[in-house]
Amino acid sequence: MSLLLLALALLLCGALLPLCLRGRPGAPARAGTYAAAAAALAGLSGALPVLLSGEPATVSFPWSVPLGSFSLVLDPLAAFFLVPLFLLTGLGAVYGAGYLKAYEGRKDPALPWAAFNLLTAAMLLVFTASNAVLFLLGWELMAAASFLLVLFEHEKEQARKAGFIYLAAGGAGALLLMAMFALLGAGAPSMDFSSFSPPAGGTASAVFLLALAGFGLKAGFIPLHVWLPEAHPAAPSHVSAVMSGVMIKTGVYGLIRVLAFLRPWPEWWGWLLLGLGLVSCLGGALFALAQHELKRVLAYSSIENVGIILLALGLGVVAAACGADRLASLAFAGALLHVFNHALFKGLLFMGAGAVLHAAGTGELEALGGLSKRMPAAAALFLAGSAAACALPPLNGFAGEFLVYIGAFRALNAPGPVAIAGAAAGLTLATAGALAAAAFARAYGVAFLGEPRTERAAGAHAPGGLMAGPMWILAVLCLGSGLLAPLLLGPLAFAVGSGFGPYYGFLGGLEAMAPFLYVSAGGFALLGIVAIAAAKRRAFLGGREPAVAGTWDCGYAAPSARMQYGASSFAQPLTDFFQPLLRKIGRYPVISEYFPAKASFSLEAQAVFYNSVYMPAAARLRDLAFRFSWLQHGRLQIYILYIVVTLIGLLLWKL
Numbered sequence: 001m002s003l004l005l006l007a008l009a010l011l012l013c014g015a016l017l018p019l020c021l022r023g024r025p026g027a028p029a030r031a032g033t034y035a036a037a038a039a040a041l042a043g044l045s046g047a048l049p050v051l052l053s054g055e056p057a058t059v060s061f062p063w064s065v066p067l068g069s070f071s072l073v074l075d076p077l078a079a080f081f082l083v084p085l086f087l088l089t090g091l092g093a094v095y096g097a098g099y100l101k102a103y104e105g106r107k108d109p110a111l112p113w114a115a116f117n118l119l120t121a122a123m124l125l126v127f128t129a130s131n132a133v134l135f136l137l138g139w140e141l142m143a144a145a146s147f148l149l150v151l152f153e154h155e156k157e158q159a160r161k162a163g164f165i166y167l168a169a170g171g172a173g174a175l176l177l178m179a180m181f182a183l184l185g186a187g188a189p190s191m192d193f194s195s196f197s198p199p200a201g202g203t204a205s206a207v208f209l210l211a212l213a214g215f216g217l218k219a220g221f222i223p224l225h226v227w228l229p230e231a232h233p234a235a236p237s238h239v240s241a242v243m244s245g246v247m248i249k250t251g252v253y254g255l256i257r258v259l260a261f262l263r264p265w266p267e268w269w270g271w272l273l274l275g276l277g278l279v280s281c282l283g284g285a286l287f288a289l290a291q292h293e294l295k296r297v298l299a300y301s302s303i304e305n306v307g308i309i310l311l312a313l314g315l316g317v318v319a320a321a322c323g324a325d326r327l328a329s330l331a332f333a334g335a336l337l338h339v340f341n342h343a344l345f346k347g348l349l350f351m352g353a354g355a356v357l358h359a360a361g362t363g364e365l366e367a368l369g370g371l372s373k374r375m376p377a378a379a380a381l382f383l384a385g386s387a388a389a390c391a392l393p394p395l396n397g398f399a400g401e402f403l404v405y406i407g408a409f410r411a412l413n414a415p416g417p418v419a420i421a422g423a424a425a426g427l428t429l430a431t432a433g434a435l436a437a438a439a440f441a442r443a444y445g446v447a448f449l450g451e452p453r454t455e456r457a458a459g460a461h462a463p464g465g466l467m468a469g470p471m472w473i474l475a476v477l478c479l480g481s482g483l484l485a486p487l488l489l490g491p492l493a494f495a496v497g498s499g500f501g502p503y504y505g506f507l508g509g510l511e512a513m514a515p516f517l518y519v520s521a522g523g524f525a526l527l528g529i530v531a532i533a534a535a536k537r538r539a540f541l542g543g544r545e546p547a548v549a550g551t552w553d554c555g556y557a558a559p560s561a562r563m564q565y566g567a568s569s570f571a572q573p574l575t576d577f578f579q580p581l582l583r584k585i586g587r588y589p590v591i592s593e594y595f596p597a598k599a600s601f602s603l604e605a606q607a608v609f610y611n612s613v614y615m616p617a618a619a620r621l622r623d624l625a626f627r628f629s630w631l632q633h634g635r636l637q638i639y640i641l642y643i644v645v646t647l648i649g650l651l652l653w654k655l
Contacts, residue, residue, distance in 0.1 A: 001057040001074055003046030007086070008124055010039035014117035022110040032113025033097045036120060040090025043082060043124070051079040054494035058130070067191040068133030078127045080336060080495035081246075081253050084343035085127065087477070088245045089120045091470035092238035095351055098466030099238055102358060112152055116239065119145035119247070126250050132181040132191040139177065139250075143170035146247060149239045150231045162230035169217050169227040176214030180258070183207050196261065204262050208269055211258040212276075219251030221280040221306045226610045229287075232299035233363070237354020240295060244302045244350060245343035252309055252339060256499045259317070263501070267321040267417065274314030274421055278428045280307025283581075285435035289442065290575050290582050292567050294353045294363035297443045298346065301389060304432055305342045309335045311425050312404045315411065316500075318421040324414050327422070329504045330407035332496050337488065338400030341481065345388035345397055348474040352382035355467055356447060359460035365443065365567035370452040375462040379448045381471045386440040388478045391433055394523025396482040399516070401429060406515050435574075442570045451561040483523045486516045581608070 014035025018028035050057060056075035063070040074082075096116065100109055122145055125138030147170070151163040181191065184207060188195045199207055213224070220228035228248070232240045259265065284304030291297045316331030355378040356371065357363050372379035388397035404425065411422025452458040462468070481488065496504050550559075575582055 001046065001059045001072070003042045004057075004072070004074055004082075004124070004128065005059065007039040007043035007046065008121055010035050010042060011117045011121035011124065014039065015114045015121065018110040018113040018117075022108065028108075028110040028113050029097055029100065032109075032117055033093045036093035036117055037090050039117075039120065040086040040093070043086040044090075047074065047079040047082040047086065050074050051076055051083065051491045051494060054497070056498075063134075065133055067185075068137075069131045069190065069192060070134060071130045071192060072125075072128040073130040074128055075498045076491070076494035077253075077256070077498035080340070080491065080498075081127045081249060082124070084249070084340055085120070085123055085246045088242050088343060088347045089116075091347070091473060092116075092242050092351075095241075095354070095467050095470040096236065096238040098464050099236060099354055099358060107152070112149060112236065112239075115145045115148040116242075119149065119239075119242070123246060123250060127253060130193045132185060132193070136174065136177065136181070140174060142247065142250065143167075143174065146231075146235075146239075146243060149243075150235050152236050152239070153234065156234075158230075159234040162227070162234040166227040166231045169224070173214045173217035176210050176217070177254075180207055180210035180214060183210070184261075193261075198261060198263075205266070205269075207258065208262060211255055212272070215251035215254040215258075216276075217251070218248060219255070219306050219310075220248050220303055221276055221310055222283045222303060223279075223609050223613065225280070225284075225303050226614055228303060229291075229296050229299040232302070232350075233293055233295035237295070237350050237357060240298075240354075241347040241350035244298065245347040248302060248306060249339055249343065252306070252335075255313070259313070260499050260501070265317045265321050267318055270314045270317030270319075270321055270421070271417075272314070273310050273317060274424060277307045277309070277311030277314050278424060280304065281311060281428050281432040282435070283307075285432045285439060286578055286581065289435055289439040289571050292365050294356060294365060294368075294443060294447060295350070297365075297439060298349050298353060301349075301436065301439065302342075302346060304436060305338065305346070305389075307432070308401065308404065308429065309338050309342075311428060312338065312407070315404070315407060315421050315425045319407075319411065319414070319418050320504075322414070322416065322418050324411070324418050325504065327407050327411050327414065327418065328500075329496065330403055330410070331425075332500050332504055333492055334400055334403030334407060336495055336499070337403060337492055340488075341388070341396040341400045341478075344474055344478050344481065345385045345395070348381060348385035348471060348478060349389060351467070351471045351474070352378060352385055355382075355463040355471070356460075358463060358467065360454075361456045362454075365446045367454045368447040368452070368457045369450045369561060369564070370448075370457060371460055372448040374452075374458075374460040377468060378463055378471070381468075381475050382448065383444055384475045384478060386444050388482075390437045390440055393519065394479065394482045394526050396478045396480075396485075399482055399485040399488075399519055401433070402515065402519055405429060438571070438574060442567060446565070446567045446570060450564045453561045453566075483520055483527075485519050486513065489513060489516060 014032050017031040017035065021027035021031055054076050056073060058071070058073045060069060060071040093116065096113075100107075100112065103109070119142060122138045122142035126135060126142060129135040129138055143166075147163055147167050150166055151159055153159045154163070183199065183203060184196045185191050188197065198204070216224045217227075232244055235243060259269075281304055284300050284302070284307055288297050288300035288304065291300060312331045312335035316328040316335065319325070319331060320328035353363060355375065356368065359375055359378075360368060360371065362368070384395065388395035391397040391401045408422040408426035408429070411418050411425075413419070414422070452460075463471075
C-alpha cells in the first residue's frame with residue numbers, strides 16, 4: 001500500500017510542479033512526464049502483488065471532513081483496474097511528450113500536464129476509496145481534470161461544445177451518485193462503505209437504478225453516451241487513450257461495486273443490463289461505421305465495447321438470479337477480461353490516430369489515404385489494434401469476447417430465461433462483431449491504403465520515437481495477453497471473486513481454463529503458420545525485390561486518387577440498410593451531361609440521440625427555467641433572505 005501512496009504523492013507533485021515551472025521552456029513537460037512515468041512504475045509495483053496474491057491491503061488516516069475519512073482499500077478488483085490505469089497513463093505520458101511538441105510556442109504546456117497528472121490521481125482515488133465522500137471527491141476531481149483536457153484546443157468551437165456537453169453529463173452523473181450514496185448511508189454511523197447496510201426491496205432497486213444512470217453517464221453506454229463522441233476527438237490523443245481505455249471504466253467499476261453490495265439480484269436487473277448492452281453494442285458499431293473522422297470512429301467503437309461489458313454483466317446477473325452460477329462466473333470473467341483488453345487495444349488505436357493527426361494534420365478520412373507507404377510502422381500498429389478491436393485471434397480482443405461467447409453458448413442448454421439471455425448475447429456479439437469489422441476495414445483502408453487524397457496526406461511522416469515506443473509496447477501487450485491468456489486466469493479469478501464473491505471467482509477460473517488453453521494453442525499455431533509462410537515466401541523470392549506496377553485502371557488513361565473508394569462510398573451499402581436508425585444526410589452528385597464538371601458525394605450520420613432527445617429536453621428545461629427568472633432580480637438583500645429561510649427550514653425539518 002505504501003507504493004500506492006507514493007504513486008499518489010508523485011501524481012500530486014506532477015500536477016503542481018508544471019504550474020510552478022510555467023514560463024521555463026521544456027520544464028513543465030519534463031516535470032509532468034517524469035512524475036506520471038514514475039507514478040506508473042510505483043503504482044504497478046503496488047497493484048500487481050495484490051492482484052497476483054489476492055490479499056487486500058488497507059490504509060486510513062484522520063480526516064476532519066464531515067462524514068468523510070481518508071480510507072483506501074486495495075483489493076484484487078481495485079488492483080485489476082489499476083493495472084490498465086498505470087499502464088496507459090505511464091505510456092501516455094511518454095507519448096504525450098512527443099505529441100505535444102507540435103504545440104510548442106502555441107500552447108502553454110503547464111496546464112495540460114497538471115491536468116493529466118491530476119486526472120490520474122483522481123482515478124486512483126476512485127478505484128481505491130472506501131468512503132463515499134472520498135469517492136465523490138475523486139469523482140469530481142476526475143471530471144474537472146478531464147474537462148480541462150477536453151478544452152485543450154478551446155479556440156475551436158467544436159472543442160468548446162464538447163467540453164460543455166461533458167461538463168453537463170458529469171454534473172448530472174455526480175448528482176445521481178450523491179442520491180445513491182444518500183440512500184445507502186441512511187441510518188449508517190458514517191459514510192464508510194463498510195458501515196452501509198445492504199438495502200432491500202424498492203430501496204435496493206432505487207439504488208441500482210441511480211447507480212446505473214450515474215455510473216452510466218461516465219461509462220457512456222447508449223442512451224447516456226452523447227458526451228463521448230464529442231469529448232474523445234477534442235482531447236489530445238494520449239488523453240483520449242486514457243479516457244477511453246480507463247476513465248470510462250470507472251463507471252463499470254462503480255457499477256460492479258454496487259452490484260456486489262446489493263446481492264441477491266432480481267432477474268430484471270440482469271435483463272435491463274442485457275438490453276442496454278445490446279443497444280450499445282449494435283448502436284456503437286453501427287455509428288462507428290458511419291463516421292468520417294478517425295477519432296470519432298474510435299469513440300463510437302468504445303461505446304460498442306462498453307456495450308459488450310454490459311452484455312456480459314447482464315448475462316451473468318440473469319444466470320445468477322436463476323441459479324446458473326457456472327454460467328454467471330464465465331460471464332463475469334468475460335466482462336472483466338474485456339475491460340482489460342479494451343484498455344490495451346483502444347489505447348493503441350487512439351495513439352495510432354494521434355500519429356495520423358500529427359503526421360497529416362487531420363483525422364478526416366476523406367482527406368487521407370496512402371499513409372501505409374509514408375508511415376509503415378504506424379500503419380502496421382494501427383492494423384494490429386484494429387484486428388484486436390475486431391476480436392480476431394491471436395490478439396487479446398478475441399480472448400474476452402470468447403469467454404462471453406462460451407457462456408452464451410452454454411446458456412442455450414439451460415432452462416427458461418437463461419437460454420433466452422444466452423441467445424440474445426450470442427446474436428448481439430456476432431452482429432456487432434461483423435459491423436465492427438466493416439467499420440475498421442473502412443477506417444484502415446481509407447486512411448492507410450490507396451493513394452493520398454490531399455497534399456498533406458502525401459507529405460505525412462512517421463512518428464518520432466517518443467510516440468512510436470508506447471505504441472509498440474501496447475501492440476506487444478495486445479499480442480501477449482492474447483497468446484498467454486491462461487496466465488491471466490489466476491489474477492482474473494481473484495478480481496472476479498473480489499467483485500462478485502469468492503464462489504464466482506473460483507468457478508470462473510475453473511470454467512475458463514480449458515477454453516483458454518485452446519485459445520492459446522490456436523494462437524501459437526496460427527503464428528507458426530504465418531511464420532512458415534513468410535519463410536517460404538522469402539526463400540521463393542531468393543533475395544529479389546517484388547515487382548512494382550500500377551493498379552489496374554480499367555482502361556482509363558489518367559487515374560487519380562478521386563477515383564478510389566472513399567469513406568462514404570465504402571459504407572453506403574450498409575448505412576443505406578440502416579437508414580431509419582442512422583438518419584444520415586447524403587449529398588449525391590447530379591450527372592446530366594456527357595462531360596460533367598467536378599462532383600462530390602458524401603454521407604453524414606446525424607447525432608440521433610443528441611438532436612432528437614437531449615436538445616429538445618434541454619430546450620424545454622430552459623423554457624421552464626425562464627419562468628422562474630423573476631427570482632433572479634439582482635437584490636443582494638433578497639438573496640440573503642433566501643439563504644436564511646432555507647437554513648430555518650432545514651433546522652425545523654431536522655428538529
